[in-house]
Amino acid sequence: MAEVVLSGAIRSNLLSMQNTAKLLDETQHRMSTGLKVNSAVDDPTAFFQARSLNTRAGDLNNLLDSMQQAVNTIKAADEGLTAIQKLVENAKAVANRALETPIVASKSEGPRQAVTDETQTAVAAFSGLASTDSMSIQLEGMSAYSVAVGDKTISALVDEINGLSGVSARITTERSIMIEADDGRTLTIGGSAAATLDVAGTFTNGTNRDKFEADYNELRIQIDQLAGDANYQGVNLLGGDDLVINFNETQTSQITIRGVNMKVDEDLAMSEIDDRYFEDDANLRATIAEIDAATRTLRSQASTLGSNLGVVEIRQDFTDKLVNTLEGGAADLTLADTNEEGANLLALQTRQQLASVSLSLAGQAEQNVLRLF
Structure with missing residues (x-):
């Protein structure tokens, strides 16, 4: 098909309208995306600088x-x-x-006024006590001690108990026999002699830590x-x-x-x-x-x-x-100025309208030829 021949005036106006339409597309795209640089085609330097900044x-x-x-x-x-x-x-x-918290000894005390002479043997001092009788003394967590009683003087008996680890014995001012667990733990005294001396039992009346x-x-x-x-x-x-x-x-x-x-x-x-x-x-x-x-x-x-x-x-x-x-910084390189793009859009729309009018006027020159027939 043969190419349509346009006059110079019409072709000039057509090119102007095409350029205006292209600028309108670009402006509308910038306004819709908010970016003046959308790809490397728009501005390679700004695009790659912005990408580097955004990546970091x-x-x-x-x-x-x-x-x-x-x-x-x-x-x-x-x-x-x-x-x-x-x-x-x-x-x-x-x-x-x-x-x-002070440590208070657990103690067992025999009858008061029972000891009149510490040099007497236990057998002589306490009726019912045999020379072969003994007592066991045990502190909590430790093995029991066995103490022979009957054939010893009361003073010797007290000394022997005092020789045991963690145990004390004495004759009180009330003339009674006192046996104590120094650490304040449970004191257990048993055996025939303990029963006769009335010091047998388990005693928890002390204080420990x-x-x-x-x-x-x-x-x-x-x-x-x-x-x-x-x-x-x-x-x-x-x-x-x-x-x-x-x-x-x-x-x-x-x-x-x-x-x-x-x-x-x-x-x-x-x-x-x-x-x-x-x-x-x-x-x-x-x-x-x-x-x-x-x-x-x-x-x-x-x-x-x-x-x-x-x-x-x-x-x-x-x-x-x-x-x-x-x-x-990335935004400064790529973001569009919406105010500027809005003004551009308005100007391009006006230019497009003027180009349409101009193209119409250019076409009227050729239409005048028809009036000759």
Whole structure:
């Protein structure tokens, strides 16, 4: 088909309308997307610069998530230290109460005014007592002692009992025989001689510190369990785990928070209490000194964690602002000015209307030829 021949005026107006339509499409696309650079075709330099800025902003956003998780890990450890400190304070209170609790011997006392002469034999002093009679004396948790009674003087009997470990005997001012368990634990006296002397039985009338020892050791267990539970997403700064926090996308800027082992047999150094350990006041004071040292360790670690947390939060705030700066820079390169694009759209629509009128006028020149026929 032969090409349609257009006059110069019509062709000029047609090209103008086509250019205007193309500009209208571009302007409408910018307004609909909000971007003046939608692809590398629009502006290669701005497009790839913006992509680089947005990529880094995305990487830093991911780091912000990691930093927040690190903050939570540090806070979990700090909360664990606070709770452990309370348990340590309870342990000190237990030790102080033990120190303030005097040990009172458990005792058995025979009839008063029964001993008139300590140089007499027991057989002579107490009717019904045979020379072969004996008594057994047992302290709680220990083997029983056997003491022959009948053929000894009362003074010798008292001396022999005093020679036993943890047991005392004496003649009171009321002239009675007194047998005591020095540690305040249960005293059990039996045998034919004990019955005759009227000192037989089981006696729990003393005071000891066993309960404080048990309470203290239980608190040690609770401290260890709490330290083991102070983890966040598998990282326990109180259980010896280290925490590495990256501050940039290339991992060249970071901080390593060293874990500690807040167990009673590790960094806290709070020794387990053996049976009868609290009977000696010097031992109790040594235990209190260990507790004070553990408290200083906890406070030092809390200070270290607080300092590290401050650093992480500062970097977190900086990174958040840097992300905004990067995204803002990318936006400056690619975002469209809606006011400007709106003015362009209005101007192009007016130009399109004028081009239509101009094309109509150009066509009238050829229509005048028809009037010749």
